[in-house]
Amino acid sequence: MGPTLSLGHLAGIRIRAHWSVLVIFVLIVFGLAADRLPHAHPGLPGWLYVVGGLATAVVFLLSLLAHELSHAIVARRNGVDSDDITLWLLGGAARLRSEAPSPAAELRIAGVGPLVSLALGGAFTLLTILFHRVHGPGLLVEALGWLAGINVLLAVFNALPAAPLDGGRLLRALVWWRTGSRLRATEVATTAGRALGWLLIAAGVYLVFTGAAADGAWLILIGWFMIAMATAEGGQAELRELLGSVPVCRAMTPDPMTVPAATTIQEFLSGPSWVYRHSAFPVTDPAGRPMGLISVAKAGQVPPAERERTTVTSVMAPLDTLPTARPDDRLVDLLPAVQAAPAHRALVLSEERVVGILTQSDISRVTNWLTSAGPTGINRVQPSG
Numbered sequence: 372m373g374p375t376l377s378l379g380h381l382a383g384i385r386i387r388a389h390w391s392v393l394v395i396f397v398l399i400v401f402g403l404a405a406d407r408l409p410h411a412h413p414g415l416p417g418w419l420y421v422v423g424g425l426a427t428a429v430v431f432l433l434s435l436l437a438h439e440l441s442h443a444i445v446a447r448r449n450g451v452d453s454d455d456i457t458l459w460l461l462g463g464a465a466r467l468r469s470e471a472p473s474p475a476a477e478l479r480i481a482g483v484g485p486l487v488s489l490a491l492g493g494a495f496t497l498l499t500i501l502f503h504r505v506h507g508p509g510l511l512v513e514a515l516g517w518l519a520g521i522n523v524l525l526a527v528f529n530a531l532p533a534a535p536l537d538g539g540r541l542l543r544a545l546v547w548w549r550t551g552s553r554l555r556a557t558e559v560a561t562t563a564g565r566a567l568g569w570l571l572i573a574a575g576v577y578l579v580f581t582g583a584a585a586d587g588a589w590l591i592l593i594g595w596f597m598i599a600m601a602t603a604e605g606g607q608a609e610l611r612e613l614l615g616s617v618p619v620c621r622a623m624t625p626d627p628m629t630v631p632a633a634t635t636i637q638e639f640l641s642g643p644s645w646v647y648r649h650s651a652f653p654v655t656d657p658a659g660r661p662m663g664l665i666s667v668a669k670a671g672q673v674p675p676a677e678r679e680r681t682t683v684t685s686v687m688a689p690l691d692t693l694p695t696a697r698p699d700d701r702l703v704d705l706l707p708a709v710q711a712a713p714a715h716r717a718l719v720l721s722e723e724r725v726v727g728i729l730t731q732s733d734i735s736r737v738t739n740w741l742t743s744a745g746p747t748g749i750n751r752v753q754p755s756g
């Protein structure tokens with residue numbers, strides 16, 4: 372997803388901001404301070420419009436955060452943990468660690484977001500009416516009115532039945548409940564997502580040619596993001612479905628060759644037991660316990676003059692930075708961690724011993740097998756120990 376900025380923790384969930392949020396923030400502040408506020412209430416000092424725009428944009432981001440946080444909290448109540456929330460161009464994304472356990476849980480997790488936005492829209496509408504009645508400051512009434520409108524818009528847009536929007540998840544829950552197939556449900560939701568994306572692009576192009584270039588550009592951008600995200604979500608769902616309940620031990624390379632901690636880089640790079648065999652090896656202490664992972668590339672970065680004096684432990688990736696799993700864990704649950712890890716590898720541990728190593732190409736091999744042979748026959752094979 373590109374560079375993000377960590378903003379801290381809220382209710383135990385890490386909050387991040389994608390760089391595109393900064394662009395949105397600036398555009399909103401600019402739109403309010405230079406256009407909407409001065410048009411509604413002309414003749415005030417310029418700094419007042421800027422302060423008003425800034426404050427409104429901050430409250431808008433907080434509304435987005437409330438929306439995403441509600442997804443994460445309801446998900447946690449339904450047994451699905453979320454790693455973090457990233458605010459970005461389309462609003463936000465609560466990254467859930469696994470899939471909802473049932474259609475009803477999916478319904479609750481997806482449904483709460485638009486409801487929160489709608490409730491915020493309602494609250495801001497009431498405040499707008501209230502401050503209007505008591506003749507409160509005009510800029511404040513204008514800002515509250517804008518916040519009411521944008522939150523209702525957020526609720527309505529997110530409720531559209533197309534992936535990756537919340538409405539897409541609701542659609543998915545419905546099809547999943549009716550057909551019993553999660554994969555079929557995802558296909559319907561992601562197809563709807565791509566269709567809506569193209570529709571937005573078409574509408575955007577129309578707007579550009581009829582003179583509303585800025586609005587049109589927005590729609591094209593949002594449509595393009597929707598198509599990309601729906602496509603990615605569809606691919607991910609197919610992979611999850613395919614991997615099903617395959618345990619890690621079926622895919623890993625068992626009993627990998629290890630490198631003792633005292634080995635120097637020189638010994639490692641010329642050791643006949645390691646040369647040409649793999650590109651990374653687990654490092655173990657004298658008792659055989661795992662300490663980390665040494666890769667040929669990392670070892671090769673040590674200048675030749677220092678290779679005799681440097682041990683593998685000083686350049687290895689330490690254990691606590693590596694994804695690990697137990698042999699009977701599900702492969703599908705390890706997938707995101709392996710893809711995100713710099714070395715694209717996970718160590719498989721059992722009773723403080725390395726019993727296997729799992730690489731991205733192991734996963735590709737398994738998916739190749741499953742697509743070619745069909746999952747039904749292979750999934751029933753039990754782990755052999």
Ligand SMILES: [Zn+2]
Binds near residue numbers: 438439484
């Ligand atoms: Zn949402």
